[in-house]
Amino acid sequence: MPFIPHNEAERAAMLQVVGAASLDDIFSHIPAALRTSGLRLPPALSELELLRHGGELARRNQASGELVLFLGAGAYDHVIPAAVDELSHRPEFYTAYTPYQPEISQGGLQAIYEYQTMIASLAGLDVANASLYDGATAAHEAVLLAVHHTGRRKVLVDGAVNPRYRSALRSYARNLDIELVECAAGAEGGQSAGLVDETVAGAVVQLPDFFGRLCDFSALADRLHRSKGLLIVVLNPLATAVVKSPGEMGADVACGEAQPFGLPLSAGGPYLGFIAARNSLVRKLPGRLSGATVDGQGRRGFVLTLQAREQHIRREKANSNICSNQALCALRAAMFLALLGRQGLREMAEQCLAKTAYAKSLLAAIPGCALQLDGPGFHEFVLKLPAPAERVFSELLGRGIAPGLPLGRHYPDMQDCLLICVTEKRTKAEIDRLAAELRACLGR
Amino acid sequence: MTVELLFEKSQPGRRGYRLPALDVPAAGAGQLVGADLRRGAEPTLPELSELDVVRHYSALAGRNIGVDTNFYPLGSCTMKYNPKVNEAFAADPAFLNVHPELLSECGQGTLAALHGVERMLSEICGMAEFCLWPAAGAHGELAGMMIIKAYHCSQGACRRKVIVPDSSHGTNPASAALCGYDVVTIKSAADGQVDLAALAAAMDEDVAALMLTNPNTLGLFETRIAAVAEIVHAKGGLLYYDGANLNAIMGVVRPGDTGFDVVHVNLHKTFATPHGGGGPGSGPVGVAARLARFLPTPYIREAGGRFALQSDRPDSVGQLMAYTGNVGVILKAYAYLRMLGAQGVRRVAEHAVLNARYLCSRLKERYTLAYDQPCMHEFVMAGLTEPNGVRTLDVAKRLIELGMHPPTIYFPLIVHEAMMLEPTETESKQTLDEAVGKLLQIAEEAQADPQKITGAPRNTPVGRLDEVRAARSPDLVWKP
Numbered sequence: 001m002p003f004i005p006h007n008e009a010e011r012a013a014m015l016q017v018v019g020a021a022s023l024d025d026i027f028s029h030i031p032a033a034l035r036t037s038g039l040r041l042p043p044a045l046s047e048l049e050l051l052r053h054g055g056e057l058a059r060r061n062q063a064s065g066e067l068v069l070f071l072g073a074g075a076y077d078h079v080i081p082a083a084v085d086e087l088s089h090r091p092e093f094y095t096a097y098t099p100y101q102p103e104i105s106q107g108g109l110q111a112i113y114e115y116q117t118m119i120a121s122l123a124g125l126d127v128a129n130a131s132l133y134d135g136a137t138a139a140h141e142a143v144l145l146a147v148h149h150t151g152r153r154k155v156l157v158d159g160a161v162n163p164r165y166r167s168a169l170r171s172y173a174r175n176l177d178i179e180l181v182e183c184a185a186g187a188e189g190g191q192s193a194g195l196v197d198e199t200v201a202g203a204v205v206q207l208p209d210f211f212g213r214l215c216d217f218s219a220l221a222d223r224l225h226r227s228k229g230l231l232i233v234v235l236n237p238l239a240t241a242v243v244k245s246p247g248e249m250g251a252d253v254a255c256g257e258a259q260p261f262g263l264p265l266s267a268g269g270p271y272l273g274f275i276a277a278r279n280s281l282v283r284k285l286p287g288r289l290s291g292a293t294v295d296g297q298g299r300r301g302f303v304l305t306l307q308a309r310e311q312h313i314r315r316e317k318a319n320s321n322i323c324s325n326q327a328l329c330a331l332r333a334a335m336f337l338a339l340l341g342r343q344g345l346r347e348m349a350e351q352c353l354a355k356t357a358y359a360k361s362l363l364a365a366i367p368g369c370a371l372q373l374d375g376p377g378f379h380e381f382v383l384k385l386p387a388p389a390e391r392v393f394s395e396l397l398g399r400g401i402a403p404g405l406p407l408g409r410h411y412p413d414m415q416d417c418l419l420i421c422v423t424e425k426r427t428k429a430e431i432d433r434l435a436a437e438l439r440a441c442l443g444r
Numbered sequence: 445m446t447v448e449l450l451f452e453k454s455q456p457g458r459r460g461y462r463l464p465a466l467d468v469p470a471a472g473a474g475q476l477v478g479a480d481l482r483r484g485a486e487p488t489l490p491e492l493s494e495l496d497v498v499r500h501y502s503a504l505a506g507r508n509i510g511v512d513t514n515f516y517p518l519g520s521c522t523m524k525y526n527p528k529v530n531e532a533f534a535a536d537p538a539f540l541n542v543h544p545e546l547l548s549e550c551g552q553g554t555l556a557a558l559h560g561v562e563r564m565l566s567e568i569c570g571m572a573e574f575c576l577w578p579a580a581g582a583h584g585e586l587a588g589m590m591i592i593k594a595y596h597c598s599q600g601a602c603r604r605k606v607i608v609p610d611s612s613h614g615t616n617p618a619s620a621a622l623c624g625y626d627v628v629t630i631k632s633a634a635d636g637q638v639d640l641a642a643l644a645a646a647m648d649e650d651v652a653a654l655m656l657t658n659p660n661t662l663g664l665f666e667t668r669i670a671a672v673a674e675i676v677h678a679k680g681g682l683l684y685y686d687g688a689n690l691n692a693i694m695g696v697v698r699p700g701d702t703g704f705d706v707v708h709v710n711l712h713k714t715f716a717t718p719h720g721g722g723g724p725g726s727g728p729v730g731v732a733a734r735l736a737r738f739l740p741t742p743y744i745r746e747a748g749g750r751f752a753l754q755s756d757r758p759d760s761v762g763q764l765m766a767y768t769g770n771v772g773v774i775l776k777a778y779a780y781l782r783m784l785g786a787q788g789v790r791r792v793a794e795h796a797v798l799n800a801r802y803l804c805s806r807l808k809e810r811y812t813l814a815y816d817q818p819c820m821h822e823f824v825m826a827g828l829t830e831p832n833g834v835r836t837l838d839v840a841k842r843l844i845e846l847g848m849h850p851p852t853i854y855f856p857l858i859v860h861e862a863m864m865l866e867p868t869e870t871e872s873k874q875t876l877d878e879a880v881g882k883l884l885q886i887a888e889e890a891q892a893d894p895q896k897i898t899g900a901p902r903n904t905p906v907g908r909l910d911e912v913r914a915a916r917s918p919d920l921v922w923k924p
Contacts, residue, residue: 002783003525003716004795005872011798014873018801023794026801027696029818030665036698039567042560044785047529053782058538060553067550074766075544081461083494087501089531095510097521098722100852103904104844106447107508108721111501114450117921121488127920131723133579136766144622164766171740171762175593175624214481244481257766267554268544268767269579270724282918288722292922293914300446301906305914311582311618312855316627321618324580324712328720338450338497339460342489351466353476358468376481397549405545428467 002044068430070359071402072380072421073210074135074162075268076260078238078348079425081339084262088332098288098324102303108327109302112290115334122237123254123276124247130288131330132273132322135257136168139204139234141275141286141320142255143169143178146202146230148319149284153178154199156192159185160209161234163410169204185210185411193223202230202253207246208239211373211419212356212380221250230281236260237274239378241349246276253277262336263329272329283309286320288327351424352379355431359422362435368442372417380421382407382414387442389418395441401434446905447503451922454490460497488922507905508721509849515875517803519822519852519864520613520661522691522713526776530716533779534772544767548752554771555751557778559744561728564781568789569687569707570700571730575739577769581688582615584708584727585655587740589623590761591706591731592653592682594738598759599680603652609638611662611856616655616686625652632858636662636815638672647679657686658702659693659820661856663800663864673703682706682735690714691868692797692821695790705732715777726773740764795869796821799876803867806880810887814859821868827861834890834897836861841908842889842900846882 006014011023020026027035045053069077088094092107099105099112112130119128132138143155155173157166157180166182173180183192192203203224208214221231233246235256240246246254258272259265277285283306291305311318340348356379364371368386385392389406396403408415422431492500510516516523542551562574578584589606596603606620607628617627630646633639637660647654654676658666666672676683685699687709693699694714699707711717712725719725731739741760742753753768784792797820804813804823811825827836840850840863852864867876889896901907 002788003527003870004791005870006795006798010873014798014802018798018805020798020801023798026794026797026818029667030697031667031670034669034697034702036570036696036701039695039698039786039789041564041567041784041786041789042782044788045782047783050529050533050779050783054533054536054779057553057557058536060556061538061542062546062550067546069543071543071545073545077543079461079463081494083460083498087498087505090501090505091512092505092508092510094718094720095512095526096508096721097516097518097523097719099508100518101840101844101850102909103841103901103906104509104514104849105507105721106905107504107506110447110449110507111504113920113922117451117488120921124483124485127918133583133724134765134767136763137579137583162766164763167763168765171590171764172622174762175590176622177624214477216481240483241487242483243477244483248484264540264772265543266540267542267547267551267771268769269765270770270772271766282920289918289920291914292919293910295907295909297907299906301909303909303911303914305911305918305920308915311614313614314618315614316617316621318614318618318621321582321586321615321622322580323582323615324710324719324723324725326579326720326724327722328718329724331721334450335497335501338490338492338500339494340489341459341461341491342486343457343491344459344461344463345487345489347463351463354466354471355468357471357476376476376478397546402543402546424463427464431468 066400068401070404070420070422070434073405073419074164074257075265076423077265077425078260078423080262080264083339084332084335087335088328093331094328099304102301106301109290111331111334113292113302115330116290118334118337119237119274120276122240123235124245125254125276126279127282128274128276129285130290131326132275132287133326134269134271134273136165138255138273138275139165140169140172142232142253143204145253145281145284146232147178149281150201150229152199152201155180155201156195156203157182158192158205159183160211161204161206162210165234193220196223196227196229198227200227200229202232204232204234206234208236208378211382212377213373214243214376214378216244217249217251238349241345252281258333261333263332270326270329272326272333284319287322287325348424355424355426356381356422359431362431363438366435366439366442379423380419383418383420385416385418387416389416392441396437399437401437403434403438449922450490450492450500451488453492453496453500456491458491458493460492460494514847514849515871515879516849517851517865517867518849519866520688522866522868524716524868525870526716526718527780530776530779534775539775547768552751555744557775559746559751561774561778562744565709565728565730568694569730570698571707572733573736573739574728574730576728576774577740577764578708578727578729579765579770580723580725581708581710581727582619584729585615585619585686586622587729587764588684588706588708589620591735591738593623594761595735596652603650605651607646607651607654610858611660612655612657613661613686613688620655635817636664637666637668640668640671640675643672644675647675647681649679651679651681653682653684655684655686657689659689662815662824663819663822664815664817665820669702688713689821692793694793696793700732705735711773711777716780717773717776724770724773726770792869799867799869799871803865803876803880807883810884822864822866824856824859824862824864826859827863828887828890830891832890832894834894836863838897839886842886842897843882845901845903848879848882
């Protein structure tokens with residue numbers, strides 16, 4: 001029997017101790033009418049058969065080596081040091097659960113504390129939690145935090161926030177009497193300042209925004225603070241290795257997706273939601289927090305702390321319902337950041353900038369193509385094509401290049417626009433090939 | 445004994461990873477990002493060699509325990525063995541390198557596996573359809589509540605209340621509240637099950653649902669579940685199944701056959717995906733046929749052997765995550781289910797219950813059984829029968845010293861000095877006998893030498909930590 005160690009003699013001895021005649025007998029107190037006669041499931045496979053079957057499924061996916069990704073839009077293709085995979089597979093990490101018993105969980109708790117430190121610092125804020133599910137749910141938790149903190153129900157959401165996040169925000173808000181006011185994605189980021197008043201709990205903006213642009217939200221932060229609202233910045237934390245951080249712009253909360261830090265694309269998950277905030281908001285943060293303290297002998301140690309915020313203590317009055325989060329993903333992100341380090345992360349961000357600039361110059365020179373919503377940016381930009389973006393997307397995909405995201409999928413007036421992403425992983429040769437293929441495709 | 449922090453080990457100029465040299469015209473951040481948009485202070489990131497980082501995390505791993513290293517009977521969490529083949533299965537680069545925006549175009553194999561998990565979970569739970577996207581159990585509960593709300597609103601009255609038993613997991617009331625419901629808590633009956641009279645009294649036409657775990661958090665099967673369902677359904681309410689304890693009944697009882705309308709399951713519990721130190725989990729939500737149109741988007745649709753994601757569903761509660769949940773976790777559960785088959789699924793439940801009942805039988809002389817009834821896959825004890833000043837927390841810390849992960853303690857909240865043990869089916873009789881030996885030894889020590897217990901643990905990297913200090917003056921990030 002797979003993964004069940006009992007032999008016949010042991011089973012018999014145990015049944016005797018519990019006073020049951022058979023395995024069936026241990027369910028005899030369950031009314032017979034409730035019991036099932038049997039399940040219809042695919043036949044059991046051996047390990048070898050399972051791996052063969054896995055290989056067949058994998059071959060039905062398009063092999064990654066054959067596809068060059070200029071597609072980001074919230075999920076990014078970055079380098080992952082080999083040591084991240086190796087270390088995160090230590091079973092002491094991945095077969096443990098939430099560190100409820102700190103004496104035998106110091107490894108995980110210290111790793112979370114270090115992760116919190118690095119994420120808070122990249123966001124330019126005071127504290128960060130142990131993790132949330134993903135960028136979209138992190139944005140929702142940030143909205144909840146603003147609503148609880150201010151006692152107000154209205155939240156402004158910039159149209160240049162990831163459309164998938166905005167969609168998730170709407171799903172959750174509709175049950176909570178939270179009014180989301182979506183502002184048009186304009187030529188400049190941070191459109192919402194004009195809508196801020198005493199009824200606004202906070203405004204959600206994105207850095208870099210969905211179109212890849214960098215924007216200073218300091219003025220919006222000032223306007224919000226004048227009426228005691230919160231600025232929430234959805235952040236790609238890789239960008240802040242070089243770009244002014246949300247904290248430096250006056251933001252109160254930064255949240256988002258830390259998948260760029262050592263997590264494979266994996267068809268969308270598991271990813272890593274994060275949230276960071278000013279100290280004054282720490283008791284309103286959702287999720288787990290690891291804190292440093294000492295034991296009876298004065299030795300430094302770490303515990304889950306401020307648990308009075310959480311569902312297992314406060315039940316329906318908790319800040320959030322989150323229990324399991326994405327601890328192993330946070331561990332991977334911490335390992336990634338430790339390996340890249342201060343210089344490595346800056347260099348990675350700078351290479352993204354340089355390669356994106358190179359791609360922009362090449363692609364904008366193709367006849368009929370033009371940069372759209374152009375301005376200071378990070379590693380994504382919008383290219384307007386002289387053809388429907390979906391057609392170009394399909395054609396290039398057939399030639400082994402994912403040329404970006406057809407923006408018409410989210411913005412109906414952008415049917416001829418591609419959102420193109422160039423990370424440090426793309427080579428000059430690949431960028432040149434994108435330009436050549438695009439030129440050829442548009443010429444056809 | 446302390447492991448220095450990454451930042452304390454940092455040495456200027458040291459690096460643990462090297463990028464390829466830049467092959468396009470170099471332009472520093474200074475040229476590409478104007479001064480007004482450039483970061484001011486350097487971020488707090490360490491500077492370490494690869495070996496420094498490897499030694500650091502190896503040292504930290506040595507200060508953690510997991511299922512692979514120790515018996516881990518953490519009640520309600522189903523800490524079963526995580527088969528290695530599941531990791532190997534899911535680690536194929538062809539699965540790992542699919543961009544989520546290309547799942548339909550380039551991920552047909554992934555979608556086939558996901559669709560397979562939907563069908564297998566539907567069969568195991570007696571549900572019509574499943575959505576796999578919730579990222580954890582609590583997220584599945586929230587999704588379930590959203591579906592229930594959408595259903596009632598479609599019937600013309602949204603209803604405002606959700607009932608939970610006082611034995612329920614904290615996520616149940618929290619999830620209901622986060623869906624905008626008022627939570628009504630009902631007391632459990634003297635036998636630990638739902639009190640039918642209390643339920644009938646609380647149930648009215650403003651109640652959207654009753655959230656229930658079965659077996660419940662005391663490890664007891666709710667034998668009156670048919671009557672519970674009748675009371676809830678008679679007033680138009682729905683019955684929500686928290687799948688935290690599905691390991692006890694899968695292949696034996698299907699929640700849908702006992703009247704449940706909506707369920708969530710925890711792949712990281714029942715279906716053997718690793719708990720990861722606190723996630724990533726996965727909390728798929730399943731529904732009866734009349735609720736299928738409310739499931740979160742996107743849906744996986746099969747046509748002619750090809751799979752596609754469909755988001756255009758007007759009645760859906762909408763999108764829950766940016767993408768399609770914790771796909772990498774779901775693939776591991778797929779591998780596990782394909783190895784078990786129908787008979788294996790049932791064997792899991794049988795042995796999970798056998799192991800718990802065996803442990804319970806051997807301990808109940810010296811530990812007070814909270815409810816003396818046949819337990820399912822876990823059971824709750826109200827501390828030592830003769831405590832002599834030794835509390836459950838002390839027993840837990842002494843167990844650590846003796847090389848075992850303690851049970852869940854002080855939950856459920858309705859049991860004084862609660863200790864909740866869930867051995868799971870993957871543990872052998874020898875492991876259980878050893879655990880019994882340790883727990884009985886502690887019972888002896890409580891009489892002979894209680895300080896031995898209350899001073900534990902002494903052999904861990906740190907002793908009992910000052911949690912009050914941690915909460916009073918929070919130190920959550922390192923500062924130079």
